Amino acid sequence: MTSPPAARIHLMTTFFLVTCGALGGACFGLLLGGRVAAVVAAGAAGPGAGTGAFLSRRQVMAFFQPGIVPVDGYAEGIADAVLVDIATYQAAAFPLPPGGLTEEERDARRTPAYRVAAVDGLPSAVRVSAVDALNAVDQGRDTDHAQAAIDALFLTVYEHRRIR
Structure with a gap:
């Protein structure tokens, strides 16, 4: 109508x-x-x-339909970038062959993850979940806890999307 x-x-x-x-x-x-x-x-x-x-x-x-919120593609794109960068940082923090990456390589993946998590257009729910995931990966002791935090970030990014 x-x-x-x-x-x-x-x-x-x-x-x-x-x-x-x-x-x-x-x-x-x-x-x-x-x-x-x-x-x-x-x-x-x-x-x-x-x-x-x-x-x-x-x-x-x-x-012009009432009740339909226009999709903010920028925020969705930034949320997806946060997910990719933090997952890449997790892969660097917990490499499959132990000792497979140097500290410089980990830092090279850590910096973009923190930068993209601090972008202004990022929705607050995704930002909070990203901070939890980054803290879990930074601790670097428990892979299960880090994976659970990444999974929570994935679900938060998925729920943020308007069109599924």
Whole structure:
């Protein structure tokens, strides 16, 4: 169910885009080839803009639906980056062959994990879970505790996603 104001806004925007496309095409065609080119360019640009607006109607109407929160792709991407960086740091802190990594290599994986966990756009629930996971990995004694913290971070990132 689309709201009447949303449909009216989309209709007015479509009319504006088609008009601007036709006028822009006419001006461009007039500059390049004269009156015939102006008519052809206006005839192509106007319906082209209208077709684009018609094809995007469903997405525009979904944006105006009440109760639907737009997805924040930036926050979701940062949350995924936190998960990847902390999992990489965990793999460096608990290598499969004991002694497989040097301290410099561990620090090289630790620094990005802390940096991405401190990014401003990160949701607070993911940030808290990331801090718990980083603390568990930093302790470096119990692999089960660190894995449980990483699993909790994974679930927090998954729950944060709007579309599943």
